[in-house]
Amino acid sequence: MRDGRARDGRKKDDPRARLLAEDDRIWLALADGSRRQMLDRLREGPRSTAQLCAEFPWLARTAVMKHLERLVEAGLVLVRREGRRRINVLHPVPLVEIVDRWVSPYAKDRVERFRRLAEHIESQRASATEDGAGEQREARQGEGVDA
Numbered sequence: 001m002r003d004g005r006a007r008d009g010r011k012k013d014d015p016r017a018r019l020l021a022e023d024d025r026i027w028l029a030l031a032d033g034s035r036r037q038m039l040d041r042l043r044e045g046p047r048s049t050a051q052l053c054a055e056f057p058w059l060a061r062t063a064v065m066k067h068l069e070r071l072v073e074a075g076l077v078l079v080r081r082e083g084r085r086r087i088n089v090l091h092p093v094p095l096v097e098i099v100d101r102w103v104s105p106y107a108k109d110r111v112e113r114f115r116r117l118a119e120h121i122e123s124q125r126a127s128a129t130e131d132g133a134g135e136q137r138e139a140r141q142g143e144g145v146d147a
Helices: 015-030 033-044 049-055 061-073 093-142
Strands: 077-082 085-090
Touching: 015 033, 015 061, 015 093, 033 049, 033 061, 033 077, 033 085, 049 061, 049 085, 061 077
Parallel strands: none
Antiparallel strands: 077 085
């Protein structure tokens, strides 16, 4: 890394390397169940650090603060001060960007596959219905009954 390159071999000032580093911070923040639970609580509304400590009694205060620090570093939580209190607020923009960049393209592909499958099934049904109607007409004509 002495030559100014990131772990993946890209130059550190490369915008793609910066974007990957930001993505990594978000994924790492989301990798921990306690942090995901904190995000769920913050989705309900802003919470002070003391409130979050009370809502996670199995975690030490220092652990809650460390988790919040990771969420802030990832850009998922914003902190505002009210006197001596720290108010933590969910910042969903990085999550939306992750979904747009990493999840949506795969979901769109899956939706397209289901659409094509549905069209195929429908064409098979239509063809089977037409075949069945043709066989019924032939049977009636063989019996001397006009359709």
